Amino acid sequence: MSEATAGTETHDDHHPSDWDYVKIAGILGVLTTIEVLTYFESVFTFFETRWILLTTLFVLMIVKFWLVARMFMHLKQDKPILSQSFAAGLALATTVYIVALLAFNFFSA
């Protein structure tokens, strides 16, 4: 496996440069800042509307999640089977636990 896979890391054509990583981290920082600003309701008053707040927070969360998984964890460059196996666990967990919470009437409460 030394050749076959250790080689991946040295092959820079497909890999972001350090500067790319810093840029991604910058985006993540900005997104986190927006997230935190929703807490200070005086900054953006429209976040008092709950559905806007929830949508914003979830979208930001998913984007951050996606960026880290795709870029920092290299799912973008790696073989699809890794993305697939991780997605399987993630999707299974999400579905099963949402159904379980539904059974507790969690979302209608």
Added chain:
Amino acid sequence: MTIIDEPLALESGETYAEKPLGILTRPQAQGGWKDWVSTVDHKKIGIMYGVAAMFFFVVGGFEALLIRTQLAFPDQGFLSADLYNQIFTMHGVTMVFLFIMPLAAAFANYLIPLQIGARDVAFPRLNALSFWVWLSGAIFLNTSWIVGGGGANCGWFCYSPNSGIVFSPTHGVDFYAIGLLITGIASLVSAVNLIVTCLNMRAPGMDLMRMPVLTWMLLVTQFLLAFALPVITVALLLLLFDRTFDSQFFDPDAGADPLLWQHLFWIFGHPEVYIIILPSFGIISEIIPTFSRKPIFGYTAMVFSGIAIGFMGWGVWAHHMFVSGIGPISVAAFSLATMFIAVPTGVKILNWLTTMWGGKLHFTTAMLFATGTVAMFTIGGLSGVTHSLAPADTQQTDTYYIVAHFHYVIFGGGVLGLFGGAYFWWPKVFGHFLNERRGKINFWAMLIGFNLTFGPMHVLGLQGMSRRIDTYSAGYGFDFWNLMSTLGSYLIAVSVVVFFYNVWKSKKEAVDLPPPGPDPWDARSLEWSVPSPTPEHNFDEVPQVESFDHWWFQKYEIDDDGKVVRIAETEAVAQDGSATGVHLPSPSFWPLVLAIGLPIIGYGIIFNLWLCVIGGLLTGGAIYAWVFEPVDDPNAGHGHDDHHEDEAGDDQLAGVGSGSASDDEGEG
């Protein structure tokens, strides 16, 4: 970090090959018990799983006989109510976690590498770890009889608040929780290991859709294990924290919801049912084509129905909870899902029958067990469908009807198949047959005993006899069928004695019999192309696979008229096991040391936290020692062979990833 500062005490006759960090020793024993405790050979690990599982089968069977003896006649006081509770709980836990799962693991360990044409699993040391951790958890669980004030007494699914400190004041439930956590770590490690093996270690040409059905079913099982075990891990930890640290997860008085346990348990518990049954499905999918002299009917349908069962198994858990008040919408949804899951199972039954249809059937003991599995599982499956009808299920819940149903599925579908597998692969594993005549006595005694034990429970259940009740009064119409059931259970015990006698006697007789040769059954998959018993290096040359049933097509071809023609004698195309100098993974003691640390932590949580420090240091030290031990001992004697399959890299740090994985699982 490492606390083991001197070599493990080994007696003479061994050389220490390598001492990285100056603290590690590497066993190089050939033969003897040290060979077994340090082995990383998937075949030896498989055999150890099998032996240990059969030991716990006897333990669990003994508990079953106690239960049936108590219930043979009305109003008996053979067991106290409290002891009865402990015994039926430990019977269930033992049979599920300490017998069927490890016996399936035995088949998985032994056969997956052979069936895909590999020299070993992906992580041989993690494989050894799985076995030792499982064994230490199993022993830990059973020590509660001695030091825990009795076994767990809350039933195998241990519903809260019954499992709380108020209703279960002894340490039995603590042992249950920690014991299952430890065995869970073992299964999780093993699942990841075997999945990687199936995905990464296949011989050239062995595409996924050329893998034997058994390997496929075992692969699905490993996925189910990998995803289901974290759920029960969380449930058990919450229970343990409630009991040990007074957290408030299941205390209704504090506003907690005991249903949380039921959901978490059954989100794990229903996939667990398929974890139990799918290996057996795989086994009989190998046996039936072999003794029908036909390829398996609908290979693709077989594989995909197995995968479908694996998926759908996640969507039906709440059918165990129809009477717990989960609401009409949930009940309706889970009812429907449960009815649907019968479809892929039906596909499998159809395919086994059509495989046999028109075949030249040869009823060896293995084939008898396989056919018995199909028949008994069908009965269990049908009574299962009756549970999917929520109104009927409301009547059946917590009656003996349920007990009848799940024993038809687990014993009839699972255990019979595993016994069939034992008769089928015995010559491959041990190099001699199990006697067929005694085998048939074994089969018929087991089949009749099984039906006599569990058949009447359908009646008892529908008459309203409640499960888990320690006795019953005369005059309810329960007397006759309970007595029949007890007699049946004794007959099962007789059949198991016949099996053990057969094992012992057949080995004795084998010296006078001709060896079985590589392929005694004229079978279809790759493990039959190597000598019996399997040589340590499995394959002299890694096979180049060209089709499904590759081994069969080495021996036969289908001519223009569609007739099967033999093209080569088995001996001419089989490997002779003569390869030398094959590079094999080196043995290691660290899996065993790590495994010993875990139950010490367990005792520590229950009795004295200082023990946790000792256990933790042992485990942590073993992990570190392991990580810095090279996977392949550079000093081990071996030549260079172009065909060796490397398992986990040849650099010193290769173990970090895997070591750290087990590290986390220790917490999870």
Added chain:
Amino acid sequence: MSTATATADTHHDHDPHATNTGISNNKLAMWLFLSTECLLFGALISTYLLYKTRGNGGVLPTDIFDIPFTSVSSFVLLMSSLTMVLALSAVARGEMDRGKAWLLVTAMLGGVFIGGQVYEFTSFYREGLGYTSNPAASAFYTLTGFHGVHVSLGILMLMSLWVSAQQGKLTQKNSETVEIVGLYWHFVDIVWIFIFTVIYLIPPA
């Protein structure tokens, strides 16, 4: 050194190190392990969500969250993912000194996060939220505590890598080991991304 795909494809039949998927066993195992961890954290998060309003008359975690403080420690953990990936890319290029420095920085940022968690737990305890106070408290401490244990194990692994690099055992050749530890580290980070939003930021209805 050739590229992964080329090696895997052309030498599939005779390269003894090639795997069927072209992914090393270690890396595939780590990814599988991480996907099973989704189920583990999912169960803990669901438990907290179910119980978050069940205070049994006492203090609820949501009553006493210190969002500005947690935001800072979340940001620290997020940035540790950056330093982790920089460590990997340095090791992969063979710049071991730089790689070691980034590994150390990553571990330190992880340590700051853990320190923050210890501080948070202590101050919550002073405000009357004990582990056994109510279901919400038990669920909160168990969830975040579990995450903390994962971070701590990650720090342990990072320090082990640093020590091996110091001893010269970790070189450019084994950069995949750094990558695998990195995967674990990023995973712990994305779990926190989820926890931070769902547990901390979404205010009680």
